[in-house]
Amino acid sequence: MDADVFDSVLSTVKRFVRDEVIPRESEIEETDDIPAELVKGAAELGLFGYALPEEYGGLGLSIVEDVELAFALGYASPAFRSLFGTNNGIAGQVIVAEGTDEQRARYLPAMASGELLASFALSEPEAGSDAASLLTTAERDGDTYRINGTKRFITNAPRAGLLVVFARTGAPGSGAKGISTFLVEADLPGITVEEHDQKMGQAGSWTADVLFNDVTVPAAARVGEEGQAFRTAMRSLDRGRLHIAAVCVGMADRLLAESVTYAAQREQFGQAIGSFQLIQGMLADSKTEAYAGRTMVRDAAQRFMKGESTTTVAACAKYFCSEMVGRSADRAVQIHGGNGYMRGVPVERMYRDARLFRIYEGTSQIQQIVIARSLLREAR
Ligand code: CAA
Numbered sequence: 551m552d553a554d555v556f557d558s559v560l561s562t563v564k565r566f567v568r569d570e571v572i573p574r575e576s577e578i579e580e581t582d583d584i585p586a587e588l589v590k591g592a593a594e595l596g597l598f599g600y601a602l603p604e605e606y607g608g609l610g611l612s613i614v615e616d617v618e619l620a621f622a623l624g625y626a627s628p629a630f631r632s633l634f635g636t637n638n639g640i641a642g643q644v645i646v647a648e649g650t651d652e653q654r655a656r657y658l659p660a661m662a663s664g665e666l667l668a669s670f671a672l673s674e675p676e677a678g679s680d681a682a683s684l685l686t687t688a689e690r691d692g693d694t695y696r697i698n699g700t701k702r703f704i705t706n707a708p709r710a711g712l713l714v715v716f717a718r719t720g721a722p723g724s725g726a727k728g729i730s731t732f733l734v735e736a737d738l739p740g741i742t743v744e745e746h747d748q749k750m751g752q753a754g755s756w757t758a759d760v761l762f763n764d765v766t767v768p769a770a771a772r773v774g775e776e777g778q779a780f781r782t783a784m785r786s787l788d789r790g791r792l793h794i795a796a797v798c799v800g801m802a803d804r805l806l807a808e809s810v811t812y813a814a815q816r817e818q819f820g821q822a823i824g825s826f827q828l829i830q831g832m833l834a835d836s837k838t839e840a841y842a843g844r845t846m847v848r849d850a851a852q853r854f855m856k857g858e859s860t861t862t863v864a865a866c867a868k869y870f871c872s873e874m875v876g877r878s879a880d881r882a883v884q885i886h887g888g889n890g891y892m893r894g895v896p897v898e899r900m901y902r903d904a905r906l907f908r909i910y911e912g913t914s915q916i917q918q919i920v921i922a923r924s925l926l927r928e929a930r
Contacts, residue, residue, distance in 0.1 A: 551609065551610060551611060551612070551615060556611070556615050556618075559595075559596075559600075559609065559611075559619075560618060560619060560622060562595060563595060563597070563619060563622050563623070564622045564625075566591055566595060567622055567623065567625055567626045567630075568625075570587070570588060570591055571588060571626040571627065571630050572625075572626050572627075574588065575626065575627045575896065575899070576894060578627050578629050578630070578753060578754040579627070579753045579754070579899055580753075581754070582753045582754055583754055584629060584630060584633055584754050588630060589633065589664070592630070592633065592634055592664065593663065593664035596608070596609045596662070597634045597638075597664075598634045598637050598638075598661060598662060598663065598664035598667075599634075599637060599638065599642075599658070599661060599662025599663065599664075600616070600619060600634075600638055601613075601616050601638035601639065601642065601643070602637070602638060602642055602646065602658050602661060602662045603646060603654075603658070606654060606655070606658035606659050606662055607658070607659045607662035607663060608638075608658065608662040612855060613789065613792065613851045613854045613855055614848075614851045614852060614854075614855050616638075616793060616796075616851070617792065617793065617795075617796035617847050617848065617851045618796075620793050620796030620797045620799075620800060621796055621797075621799050621800045621803070621844065621847075622800060623797060623800060624796065624797035624798065624799060624800020624801045624802075624803070624804070625800045625801070625803060625804045626804075627754065627899075627903070628752050628755060628797065628801065628903050628906075629752055629753060629754030629755040630754075631797060632705060632706070632752065632754075632755035633667075633706070633709075633755070634664070634667075635705070635706075635793070636667065636668055636669050636670055636705055636706045636710075637661045637662075637664075637666075637667060637668050639670075639786075639789065639790045639793055640670035640714075640786045640787060640789075640790040640911070641668035641669055641670040641712070641714040641786075642658070642661060642668060643785075643786045643789055643790075644670070644714050644731060644773060644782055644783075644786050645657055645658060645661075645668075645714070645733070645773065646658070647782070647785065647786070648731070648773045648774040648782050649733075649773055650773075652770070653733060653770075653773065657712055657733065660711075661712070666711045666712055667706050667709045667710045667711060667712070668706075668710060668711070668712040668713070668714060669704050669705060669706045669707045669710040669712070669713050669714065669760075670704070670705070670714050670783075670786070671701040671704050671707070671713045671714060671715045671716065671734075671760060672684070672701070672716045672783055673701060673702050673703050673704070674686060674699065674700060674701055674702055675700055675702050675759075678702075679912070679913060679915075679916050681716075681780070681783065682725045682726040682729070682780055683725070684699075684716060684717070684718060684729065685699055685718065686698065686699025686700070686701065686715070686716070686717040686718060686762060687699060687717055687718050687719075688715075688717035688718065688719050688730060688732060688767075689719075690719065690769070691766075693768060693769050694766050694767060694768055694769060695717075695719070695732065695766070695767050695768075695769060695771070695772065696764055696765070696766055697715065697717055697732065697734065697740075697762045697764075697765040697766075697767065698762055698763060698764060698765070699717065699761075699762050700759060700760070700761050700762070701713075701715070701759065701760040701761075701762075702759050703747065703757045703758075703759075703910075704757060704758055704759070704760050705755065705756070705757050705910075706755075706756060706757075707736075707743050707746075707756070707757065707758040707759075707760050708743050708745075708746045708756045708758050709756065710736050710743075711735065711736050711737070712733060712734070712735060712736060713733075713734045713735075713736055713741075713760065714731060714732075714733060714734075714773075715731065715732045715733075715734045715762070716729055716730075716731055716779055716780075716783055717729070717730060717732060718730075719776050719777060720777055724777075726780035726781075727777055727780070728777055729777065729779045729780045729783075730772055730773075730774075730775075730776045730777060730778070730779045731772065731773040731774060731779040731782055731783070732767055732771045732772055732773065733767075733771045733773060734762075734765065734767055734771065738765050738766070738767070739765070739766075740762060740763045740764050740765035740766070741760065741761070741762060741763075741765055742760070742761040742763070743758050743759075743760050743761075744758050744759040744760070744761070745758065746758045747759075749906075750902050750905060750906075751899065751901075751902030751903040751904075751905060751906060752902075752903050752906055784861070787911060787912060788860050788861050788864045788865075789854070789860075789864070790911050791864040791865060791867070791868035791911050791912060791917070792847065792850050792851060792854065792860070792863075792864040792867055792868070794868055794871075794872065794907060794910075794911050795843065795846070795847050795850075795864070795867035795868045795870070795871035795872070796847045796851075796871075797907070798843065798871035798872050798874065798875040798904075798907050799840060799843045799844045799847055799871055799874075799875075801875050801878075801879075801900060801903070801904060801907075802836065802839065802840040802843060802871075802874060802875045802878040803840055804896075804900065805836065805875070805878045805879055805881075805882040805897060805900055806833070806836045806837060806840060806878065806882070808882060808886075808896055808897050808900075809832070809833060809836065809881065809882045809885045809886070809897070810824070810833060812885060812886055812889075813829050813833060813885055816887075823885070829885060832881040832884065832885055833881075833885070835877075835881065836877075836878045836881050836882070839874045839877065839878060840874070840878065842870070842874070843867075843870060843871040843874050843875075846866065846867050846870060846871070847867050847871065849863070850863040850864055850866070850867045861920060861924060862920065862921055862924045862925075865912070865917040865920040865921050866917070866921055868911065868912065868917050869914050869917035869918060869921065871907075872904075872907035872908045872914060873908060873914060875904045875907060876904050876905065876907070876908060878904075879897065879900050879901040879904040880901070882897040882900070882901070883897050883898065883901050
């Protein structure tokens with residue numbers, strides 16, 4: 551996108567976040583839902599398709615622009631970003647990268663406008679970190695596949711019209727080599743989306759179990775070659791992990807802003823607590839770490855754009871930034887003292903919201919494994 555146009559998109563989104571989303575964060579928390587006006591506003595801003603190609607109605611942002619937008623979105627309640635995160639990220643990028651022209655034309659325009667939400671259905675009750683061990687099956691039957699199994703913690707599933715489903719087409723135990731992807735319309739007979747989960751944080755962002763009981767899809771619903779989908783999932787997650795790292799930086803900025811404001815106003819021992827060096831130390835640590843995270847994300851995004859292999863740098867960024875925002879949230883609560891432990895205070899909510907970043911799209915331990923394995927592979 552032209553730099554001036556992108557600057558204008560970014561400032562409009564920042565304004566929307568500040569003027570519309572932040573004032574309604576308590577409502578999102580209390581209702582566990584996103585107000586209809588914010589959904590409409592997001593659609594008007596093109597946020598349901600910011601990373602989808604322009605030819606299909608998206609804004610066509612590059613990964614370098616995507617992370618700048620994510621810094622801005624991360625500043626507000628993560629449930630807002632999550633609403634359109636799967637369309638642009640892990641689910642949408644599978645269709646962009648591997649879909650046929652027909653599949654792209656059928657789904658991407660509706661996704662870009664916000665009319666259609668897509669979910670990425672990889673995780674299962676017995677296959678979380680070990681994604682290659684998934685048990686959902688897709689049995690070929692002439693021109694169709696029959697899908698059976700259970701998917702777990704599927705973000706946006708209760709709102710989704712399209713499920714990007716990873717299922718085993720190979721023999722049981724075929725591991726990463728026996729998995730295929732299917733574009734499954736959520737209203738097909740045999741699909742049950744359970745009530746959304748009750749989570750520790752990130753209220754308003756819905757995850758749920760999805761059950762497939764003899765769900766029949768045409769063979770044309772398969773994305774890419776049979777048995778090649780594990781790589782597809784991993785590539786999509788590489789990009790997704792970098793985006794999440796950027797969201798963490800955005801939240802770290804907000805935590806710091808809340809902490810600085812509080813430290814400047816709150817008085818103890820006859821002066822603002824910000825004048826005490828032990829408080830200053832915490833502010834400085836949070837600032838330094840947020841800066842390191844932002845720099846890392848920008849560097850990884852540049853490498854992505856240049857076509858370098860990004861698996862390791864995306865894992866490094868996700869690992870560092872998700873751990874970093876956890877430390878930042880902890881300091882923010884500490885700076886706020888007893889007030890920071892009270893419901894309704896933004897840092898208390900963010901402390902709970904931030905906890906998920908170290909778990910989803912690959913835990914910190916999975917990122918460590920990805921990073922170390924690639925170092926050892928290079929050494930060999
Ligand atoms: N890009 C391309 N190919 C890749 C790849 C990548 N990033 N990572 C792995 N592959 C390929 C490998 O090269 C290998 O291919 P060959 O056999 O041809 O060499 C194949 O995929 C299998 O790879 P591994 O042997 O490394 O597989 P593994 O079983 O040991 O597992 C893992 C690898 C990194 C642990 C992986 O399972 C993983 O990332 N687990 C975490 C799962 C995860 O992140 N889940 C998130 C779910 S979605 C979510 O949270 C979002 C949400 O809804 C909010």
